[in-house]
Amino acid sequence: MKTYLDCIPCFLRQALEAARAVTGDEKVHRQVLDSVASLLSKLPLEVTPPEIAQQVYRIITELTGSSDPYHKEKWRANQQALAFYPRLKEVVAGSDDPLLTACKLAIAGNAIDLGPDFKYADIGSIIEAALSSSLAINDYHKFRDSIKNSQHVLYLGDNAGEIVFDRILIRELRRIKDLKIDFVVREQPIINDATFADAVYVSLDRVADIVSSGSDAPATILSQCSPQMLRLYHAADTIIAKGQGNYESLSEERKNIFFLLRVKCPVIARLLGASVGDAVLKRQDTVSLAD
Amino acid sequence: MKTYLDCIPCFLRQALEAARAVTGDEKVHRQVLDSVASLLSKLPLEVTPPEIAQQVYRIITELTGSSDPYHKEKWRANQQALAFYPRLKEVVAGSDDPLLTACKLAIAGNAIDLGPDFKYADIGSIIEAALSSSLAINDYHKFRDSIKNSQHVLYLGDNAGEIVFDRILIRELRRIKDLKIDFVVREQPIINDATFADAVYVSLDRVADIVSSGSDAPATILSQCSPQMLRLYHAADTIIAKGQGNYESLSEERKNIFFLLRVKCPVIARLLGASVGDAVLKRQDTVSLAD
Numbered sequence: 001m002k003t004y005l006d007c008i009p010c011f012l013r014q015a016l017e018a019a020r021a022v023t024g025d026e027k028v029h030r031q032v033l034d035s036v037a038s039l040l041s042k043l044p045l046e047v048t049p050p051e052i053a054q055q056v057y058r059i060i061t062e063l064t065g066s067s068d069p070y071h072k073e074k075w076r077a078n079q080q081a082l083a084f085y086p087r088l089k090e091v092v093a094g095s096d097d098p099l100l101t102a103c104k105l106a107i108a109g110n111a112i113d114l115g116p117d118f119k120y121a122d123i124g125s126i127i128e129a130a131l132s133s134s135l136a137i138n139d140y141h142k143f144r145d146s147i148k149n150s151q152h153v154l155y156l157g158d159n160a161g162e163i164v165f166d167r168i169l170i171r172e173l174r175r176i177k178d179l180k181i182d183f184v185v186r187e188q189p190i191i192n193d194a195t196f197a198d199a200v201y202v203s204l205d206r207v208a209d210i211v212s213s214g215s216d217a218p219a220t221i222l223s224q225c226s227p228q229m230l231r232l233y234h235a236a237d238t239i240i241a242k243g244q245g246n247y248e249s250l251s252e253e254r255k256n257i258f259f260l261l262r263v264k265c266p267v268i269a270r271l272l273g274a275s276v277g278d279a280v281l282k283r284q285d286t287v288s289l290a291d
Numbered sequence: 292m293k294t295y296l297d298c299i300p301c302f303l304r305q306a307l308e309a310a311r312a313v314t315g316d317e318k319v320h321r322q323v324l325d326s327v328a329s330l331l332s333k334l335p336l337e338v339t340p341p342e343i344a345q346q347v348y349r350i351i352t353e354l355t356g357s358s359d360p361y362h363k364e365k366w367r368a369n370q371q372a373l374a375f376y377p378r379l380k381e382v383v384a385g386s387d388d389p390l391l392t393a394c395k396l397a398i399a400g401n402a403i404d405l406g407p408d409f410k411y412a413d414i415g416s417i418i419e420a421a422l423s424s425s426l427a428i429n430d431y432h433k434f435r436d437s438i439k440n441s442q443h444v445l446y447l448g449d450n451a452g453e454i455v456f457d458r459i460l461i462r463e464l465r466r467i468k469d470l471k472i473d474f475v476v477r478e479q480p481i482i483n484d485a486t487f488a489d490a491v492y493v494s495l496d497r498v499a500d501i502v503s504s505g506s507d508a509p510a511t512i513l514s515q516c517s518p519q520m521l522r523l524y525h526a527a528d529t530i531i532a533k534g535q536g537n538y539e540s541l542s543e544e545r546k547n548i549f550f551l552l553r554v555k556c557p558v559i560a561r562l563l564g565a566s567v568g569d570a571v572l573k574r575q576d577t578v579s580l581a582d
Contacts, residue, residue, distance in 0.1 A: 005307055005317070005320050005321060005324060006304075006307065008303060008307075008324055008328075009300040009301070009303040009304040009307065010300070012299060012300040012303060013297075013300040016296055016297065016299075016300065026296070029296050030296060030336075033296060033299055033332075034332045037299075037328040037329075037331065037332055038328075038332070040328065041324075041325045041328055041329070045321075
């Protein structure tokens with residue numbers, strides 16, 4: 001998808017928050033805001049929001065000296081989510097449809113995000129809310145069928161902390177059948193997105209092969225991905241894409257992609273025909289494969 | 292109060308919304324955003340937010356050709372609020388403490404605002420919520436005492452629609468004692484703030500003298516006010532200041548001011564020690580008059 005004008009104030013807000021996470025120096029905060037505003041005024045809106053976010057975070061790194069503003073928050077989210085892991089397993093095991101419950105939890109975990117203006121309170125309440133509400137867009141049956149017909153799943157991760165919830169879903173996928181599953185992380189830290197170190201920390205490597213996208217974009221921008229990642233992308237039977245960033249970068253791709261996300265901003269809400277806060281499991285609608 | 296860096300993305304968001312209210316032309320929207328971003332990068336943050344808002348809206352007028360982007364929304368708000376007027380009167384008359392109820396309703400009416408990122412659903416639900424919740428900052432007893440000791444009240448209005456709720460409070464003030472009450476409106480349209488025409492439309496002139504501030508700021512910026520308005524300001528025993536704009540511009544004044552507002556953004560929430568959405572009746576704490 002292209003970038004909307006609504007994204008411009010949002011990028012500035014995000015830049016300010018990230019700068020504040022690194023330093024208390026207001027002069028640096030203002031420098032960051034001014035530089036990002038100047039960048040945004042020159043940018044064509046035909047590029048996707050995560051491509052702009054990538055440039056915004058490069059400015060933050062340059063002006064604050066930190067290449068990982070949310071380092072602490074990421075580790076905290078991983079630790080907090082890991083503490084819930086035994087409970088997540090129990091909830092899934094005790095449910096009528098464990099795969100559906102695991103999908104709902106994986107989508108719930110997507111609430112752990114420091115980019116959009118959509119802050120999560122605590123992981124316990126995220127879980128409760130997910131279990132008591134239904135999916136606003138629900139292509140679960142297509143998803144289940146697609147998994148049954150697949151040998152190879154490419155799972156595009158999103159945030160630290162959230163990846164513990166992804167581990168739960170991957171575990172369920174493996175119960176259904178013997179699948180090759182590759183889990184894709186960002187090459188470098190950006191916002192609170194999961195990298196290789198995060199994936200290993202939460203033991204995702206026990207259930208999937210961890211692969212870097214080859215890019216520090218907070219999304220899957222194919223033109224920036226490594227040849228290895230692209231081979232997997234083209235070989236996979238089913239692609240699971242977590243979060244808004246992956247949706248923004250892949251919404252026009254003609255592949256068998258399932259987007260699992262929480263809607264976090266009015267622009268995405270409008271595009272999906274959903275509301276901010278909604279849980280979405282949506283099959284890519286540019287293809288009709290396996291329908 | 293000074294302007295915070297958090298206000299910068301918020302001004303851009305507001306500018307985009309106002310431009311969209313006038314025209315569907317995306318080129319104009321982008322022009323507005325770029326011009327406002329350029330203005331903001333040059334501004335000292337020592338000025339108050341409404342002074343910046345005033346300059347932002349001048350850019351909108353210049354680039355869109357409209358000096359009143361929210362004209363239709365204002366009239367709609369006036370009409371909708373007027374439809375509730377009989378019910379508001381009944382609610383106040385039937386309550387244990389009519390003045391307190393009228394204060395709560397006047398604060399509730401402040402939710403009718405198109406500036407901040409805090410949109411109201413409908414006036415009926417605003418009223419219900421106000422009556423069932425308490426004031427987060429509650430200087431009501433000081434307010435009641437101040438009114439009892441006053442001869443002259445200056446009432447600084449805020450938004451169209453909201454002024455119907457102000458009429459309810461003014462009606463109650465008049466029941467308590469025979470007061471001179473001047474109601475201040477903006478000199479020119481800005482955002483959805485009430486002007487002379489709005490005040491007359493909702494018959495506020497039946498219960499108060501309507502006075503223009505002499506300025507098109509969405510606030511009470513004393514250096515821009517007319518001599519007439521300043522005379523009233525200095526002569527009044529009690530000043531009622533509605534909304535965040537009037538708070539932002541008068542928070543450091545040493546006068547007997549009561550701020551009646553809904554908290555609509557995290558910056559004001561932090562300054563007041565309250566939460567977004569809270570109802571506040573706060574006496575100016577820079578003075579100790581009549582305590």
